[in-house]
Amino acid sequence: MHKVSCAVIAISLAVGNASLAAQTAEKTAAPKVVALRCGSLFDGHGDTLRKNAFLIIEGNKIKDIAASAPAGADVIDLSHETCLPGLIDTHTHILLQGDVTAADYDAQLLKQSPEYRSILATVNARRALEYGFTSIRDLETEGAGYADTDVKKAINNGVIPGPRMQVATRALDVTGAYPLQGYAPDVTVPHGVQLVDGPDNARQAVREQISHGADWIKVYSDRSYRVREDGILDDIPTFTMDELRAIVDEAHRERHKVASHAMALNGVHNSVEAGVDTIEHGNYIADTDLKAMAARGIFYVPTIFVGEYVAQGRAAEGAPVWVKMIQIHEDTFRRAMKAGVKIAFGTDAGGFDWKINPAREFSSMVKFGMTPAQAIRSATVTAAELLGAQDSLGTIEPGKVADIVAVPGDPLADVTTMEKVDFVMKAGVVYRKP
Numbered sequence: 350m351h352k353v354s355c356a357v358i359a360i361s362l363a364v365g366n367a368s369l370a371a372q373t374a375e376k377t378a379a380p381k382v383v384a385l386r387c388g389s390l391f392d393g394h395g396d397t398l399r400k401n402a403f404l405i406i407e408g409n410k411i412k413d414i415a416a417s418a419p420a421g422a423d424v425i426d427l428s429h430e431t432c433l434p435g436l437i438d439t440h441t442h443i444l445l446q447g448d449v450t451a452a453d454y455d456a457q458l459l460k461q462s463p464e465y466r467s468i469l470a471t472v473n474a475r476r477a478l479e480y481g482f483t484s485i486r487d488l489e490t491e492g493a494g495y496a497d498t499d500v501k502k503a504i505n506n507g508v509i510p511g512p513r514m515q516v517a518t519r520a521l522d523v524t525g526a527y528p529l530q531g532y533a534p535d536v537t538v539p540h541g542v543q544l545v546d547g548p549d550n551a552r553q554a555v556r557e558q559i560s561h562g563a564d565w566i567k568v569y570s571d572r573s574y575r576v577r578e579d580g581i582l583d584d585i586p587t588f589t590m591d592e593l594r595a596i597v598d599e600a601h602r603e604r605h606k607v608a609s610h611a612m613a614l615n616g617v618h619n620s621v622e623a624g625v626d627t628i629e630h631g632n633y634i635a636d637t638d639l640k641a642m643a644a645r646g647i648f649y650v651p652t653i654f655v656g657e658y659v660a661q662g663r664a665a666e667g668a669p670v671w672v673k674m675i676q677i678h679e680d681t682f683r684r685a686m687k688a689g690v691k692i693a694f695g696t697d698a699g700g701f702d703w704k705i706n707p708a709r710e711f712s713s714m715v716k717f718g719m720t721p722a723q724a725i726r727s728a729t730v731t732a733a734e735l736l737g738a739q740d741s742l743g744t745i746e747p748g749k750v751a752d753i754v755a756v757p758g759d760p761l762a763d764v765t766t767m768e769k770v771d772f773v774m775k776a777g778v779v780y781r782k783p
């Protein structure tokens with residue numbers, strides 16, 4: 350029994366075509382039954398852990414939660430672990446290797462080809478999976494074109510290991526608003542987005558991106574942040590309302606959703622008015638906009654850790670506003686919780702080095718007022734809903750896809766335990782084992 354499960358793991362860890370092999374095996378033979386013996390279980394519902402549960406996995410699905418393993422099942426011993434639903438990071442950049450300063454960012458776009466960046470992205474995809482993120486929403490390639498659709502394809506085809514992906518491809522912003530900036534006028538430099546001006550041009554770009562595989566349309570709705578005397582974080586809105594409405598209308602007409610980078614007053618307000626589906630970062634959100642977000646089901650993806658991480662570097666570069674923004678962010682986060690806004694876990698990984706475990710976001714959310722259980726649900730149940738995948742992902746229950754992770758210890762007592770994921774199963778295939 351033990352030997353068989355080890356063999357399965359060996360195949361899975363052999364990187365190459367693990368999930369492809371699993372899919373093929375599923376078609377040709379009766380589905381294999383695996384039992385995960387969990388010391389504790391956080392199924393995504395409620396605030397408590399269930400003790401000594403067996404998760405029965407058949408093929409790529411959860412078949413049952415039982416008190417013992419069925420005869421003939423391969424048992425994987427996680428009796429010293431807490432099992433949880435596979436984690437979901439709803440804001441990543443696998444084509445980026447950290448950009449604390451403008452120089453970090455410019456160097457990647459100027460000195461690395463999209464092909465080289467794609468190779469690095471395959472490593473980041475594997476890292477994400479090994480950290481326990483079985484699904485991610487990757488929110489634009491930062492100048493690497495449509496490379497995210499290729500990484501997604503390689504994962505889906507079992508060529509490389511990585512999380513299930515929803516991708517945003519190139520993102521949209523207006524002329525003069527997004528890096529690379531500051532070069533001589535006659536020097537042509539790459540940009541981290543597709544530049545669009547005017548509603549028709551914006552609409553055409555949405556059509557292009559969707560035709561090339563975008564699952565989401567990402568817009569940058571504001572830039573250039575400053576704290577007003579009354580403490581409100583102010584910004585320059587990038588798009589006109591006509592442009593933003595055209596983008597949202599075109600995306601929704603094509604049954605796609607819109608993610609809006611909006612960090613401050615006007616960017617958030619315009620995005621909410623235009624009808625976007627998710628607000629990214631949202632360091633400052635007015636109470637009236639929080640109320641509208643709660644009423645319309647617009648998700649808030651706060652990405653707290655990255656703000657803390659880049660603040661000192663950006664302050665040293667001459668932008669001390671990034672330090673003040675942390676305090677403003679905490680106040681907004683607490684008001685959002687009170688207003689009943691759906692808060693989904695997102696990290697902006699890639700904005701910081703992928704060698705840093707993005708699960709540090711859990712501690713940031715708890716520091717800002719969530720319980721550990723609420724923070725974990727933001728990365729499971731709520732994030733699955735954001736992806737529109739709540740029927741198949743986000744909780745551990747019969748019928749759902751077998752995305753399961755485990756940590757050594759009790760994450761409800763100490764949420765930093767979430768940074769120690771040592772078992773990862775995605776769609777019934779084991780990628781990591783303690």
Ligand SMILES: [Zn+2]
Nearest residue numbers: 442488697700
């Ligand atoms: Zn981002």
